[in-house]
Amino acid sequence: MTAANEHFVSLEKSLECPVATVLIVDDDPENLEVMRTIFRDTSCRIKTSVSAEMALQDIEKELPDLMLIDTRMPGMDGYELCRCLKAKERTRHFPVLFISPTDLPHDKLRAFEVGALDFITKPYQEEELLVRVRTHLLLYCFYHGILNRNVQLAQARDVLTERLDTLSRTQSLLIESEKMAAAGRLLAGVSHEIRNPLNFICTLADLSVNLLEEMDEALSGRAQDGPFLPPPIDAMRMLSHNCDEISNNCRRAAGVVDTMLEHSVRNRESVQQTDINHVLELAVQQTWSDSSHVDESAVFVELNQHLNNDLPKLSLNRDSLLQVLKNILHNAFDAMTEKQETIGVQYRPQLTLSTLVQDPWVEIRIHDNGIGMDSTLTKRVFEPFLTTKAPDRGKGVGLSLAYEMVQKDLNGEILVESESGEYAEFVVRLPLAEPETLLH
Amino acid sequence: MSKYLHWNPKISLGIGQIDLEHQTFVEIINELDEVRKQPELLYRSLLALMKYAAFHFQSEENIMYRIDYPDIEHHQDLHIRLMEQLNNRMIQLNRGDLDIDQFLVFLKKWYVEHTTKADHKILDYLISSGRGVGGF
Ligand SMILES: [Fe+2]
Ligand SMILES: [Fe+2]
Numbered sequence: 001m002t003a004a005n006e007h008f009v010s011l012e013k014s015l016e017c018p019v020a021t022v023l024i025v026d027d028d029p030e031n032l033e034v035m036r037t038i039f040r041d042t043s044c045r046i047k048t049s050v051s052a053e054m055a056l057q058d059i060e061k062e063l064p065d066l067m068l069i070d071t072r073m074p075g076m077d078g079y080e081l082c083r084c085l086k087a088k089e090r091t092r093h094f095p096v097l098f099i100s101p102t103d104l105p106h107d108k109l110r111a112f113e114v115g116a117l118d119f120i121t122k123p124y125q126e127e128e129l130l131v132r133v134r135t136h137l138l139l140y141c142f143y144h145g146i147l148n149r150n151v152q153l154a155q156a157r158d159v160l161t162e163r164l165d166t167l168s169r170t171q172s173l174l175i176e177s178e179k180m181a182a183a184g185r186l187l188a189g190v191s192h193e194i195r196n197p198l199n200f201i202c203t204l205a206d207l208s209v210n211l212l213e214e215m216d217e218a219l220s221g222r223a224q225d226g227p228f229l230p231p232p233i234d235a236m237r238m239l240s241h242n243c244d245e246i247s248n249n250c251r252r253a254a255g256v257v258d259t260m261l262e263h264s265v266r267n268r269e270s271v272q273q274t275d276i277n278h279v280l281e282l283a284v285q286q287t288w289s290d291s292s293h294v295d296e297s298a299v300f301v302e303l304n305q306h307l308n309n310d311l312p313k314l315s316l317n318r319d320s321l322l323q324v325l326k327n328i329l330h331n332a333f334d335a336m337t338e339k340q341e342t343i344g345v346q347y348r349p350q351l352t353l354s355t356l357v358q359d360p361w362v363e364i365r366i367h368d369n370g371i372g373m374d375s376t377l378t379k380r381v382f383e384p385f386l387t388t389k390a391p392d393r394g395k396g397v398g399l400s401l402a403y404e405m406v407q408k409d410l411n412g413e414i415l416v417e418s419e420s421g422e423y424a425e426f427v428v429r430l431p432l433a434e435p436e437t438l439l440h
Numbered sequence: 441m442s443k444y445l446h447w448n449p450k451i452s453l454g455i456g457q458i459d460l461e462h463q464t465f466v467e468i469i470n471e472l473d474e475v476r477k478q479p480e481l482l483y484r485s486l487l488a489l490m491k492y493a494a495f496h497f498q499s500e501e502n503i504m505y506r507i508d509y510p511d512i513e514h515h516q517d518l519h520i521r522l523m524e525q526l527n528n529r530m531i532q533l534n535r536g537d538l539d540i541d542q543f544l545v546f547l548k549k550w551y552v553e554h555t556t557k558a559d560h561k562i563l564d565y566l567i568s569s570g571r572g573v574g575g576f
Contacts, residue, residue, distance in 0.1 A: 028524060030524075030525070030528055031524060031528065034528045034531050034532070037531070037535065037537070038531065072520065101520045101523050101524050101527075102520065102523075122523055122524060122527040123487075123490050123523075123526065123527040123530055124527070125534075126531050126534065126535075
């Protein structure tokens with residue numbers, strides 16, 4: 001095949017029109033007949049109207065995909081017809097091509113002014129006409145495709161927005177329930193601590209009441225033959241001892257209540273001058289006792305502390321900070337426990353805590369040599385639900401809660417750096433001064 | 441009607457420029473007749489005819505415009521109508537559907553009728569409105 005032939009074949013292919021209905025409006029029957037022959041070999045379905053008025057009626061019945069309109073017609077002319085089409089919502093975006101027996105410049109301008117997409121002057125070549133019609137049909141197809149795509153995209157966006165709403169509602173519920181669970185754990189510990197002294201107090205009080213009744217009876221002579229009556233001086237000693245014990249246990253219970261109030265999770269709004277090192281130490285102690293309480297096979301962890309003793313006190317919500325540090329430390333303990341379970345005795349768990357001033361922040365660094373995280377996990381570690389832990393080791397909300405609290409309650413930042421199998425280091429950054437103070 | 445059109449005084453309007461263009465028109469029609477059996481040449485001559493017709497019609501319409509010829513729109517419609525027919529014939533020629541003899545008969549008839557009737561009315565208007573033909 002020669003190059004010229006190839007060109008001819010490709011031209012022939014390009015003349016194929018999409019399957020479409022084309023309405024031709026012309027007052028001259030001979031013109032219409034010639035048009036029909038031109039489109040005979042294409043996949044276009046041709047309809048004809050002999051006047052603009054007829055065309056308007058015809059498109060009420062069936063909307064074509066494209067219109068070829070003669071500019072010069074008695075009665076309503078082509079320009080007026082086009083104006084009518086563009087004024088109606090139903091036909092506004094609809095491709096209109098003019099065929100004109102004249103090629104006067106102002107005719108062309110007028111055609112494009114009323115919204116025509118193309119202006120074909122006579123004499124035209126039939127191939128040229130077909131290519132132009134085909135081009136505008138394809139454009140119209142793409143336009144429709146894009147419209148439909150837009151509708152689909154808008155629908156997909158609505159669905160996604162709805163799901164995102166549901167997700168963020170679920171997330172807040174979960175975070176809330178995690179806070180409740182933390183409160184519950186505290187309450188369980190507190191109840192346990194209070195129940196012991198209360199039991200003592202009850203027993204001692206009952207014993208003392210019995211003792212007093214017996215003494216009363218002995219002194220009033222109603223039980224002179226009672227063989228078990230202790231000598232009064234002994235009874236007095238026993239009562240005194242009981243009272244001392246009751247008093248001690250009351251103080252113990254009161255101490256527990258004080259601690260509970262101090263650490264109350266509801267006490268979130270209060271901002272106070274806080275010694276960061278002290279809170280960090282407190283968090284370690286509490287996490288330590290929590291995890292040894294939960295886990296029988298608690299690991300032996302070597303604790304390294306590099307605490308800056310000149311750290312300024314920060315005005316912040318102490319309880320939020322405590323909760324944040326405990327959540328991070330829980331994670332660290334879990335990571336080290338898990339590593340020990342896989343490696344065994346030759347593993348030496350190490351927890352390194354540092355505090356330092358990095359203007360404009362105070363930084364708390366919590367470094368553990370546990371199982372660490374790969375880069376994918378590191379990026380997602382603050383998302384809720386994300387957990388690599390066994391089901392009995394937390395619900396995977398702890399770190400996301402920490403993230404929330406650092407951002408919202410403490411106006412700070414939380415960062416993480418890790419290498420899978422080696423270490424994880426969490427950095428909590430707390431602002432040296434409140435934003436308001438910085439402004440003035 | 442003879443095979444060739446001949447220029448004769450009956451066709452002449454006495455308006456120099458138009459007469460000149462009409463003579464050229466006649467020559468192109470005769471040329472079409474000569475190449476009627478040679479499709480490629482026929483196509484080229486038909487193309488020349490259409491282009492010359494467009495030029496001549498524009499030229500004639502400009503004169504009508506200059507002299508405020510009252511029937512200009514109707515005359516223009518006649519021109520446009522012929523252009524449309526020529527366009528249709530051209531498409532038929534390309535498709536091999538054109539009856540050339542019939543087309544040449546039609547063309548000669550149209551030409552003679554148009555120049556002796558419609559175009560002659562322009563001369564009539566010039567004379568009756570007292571303008572004369574001197575300016576053209
Ligand atoms: Fe003429
Ligand atoms: Fe004329």
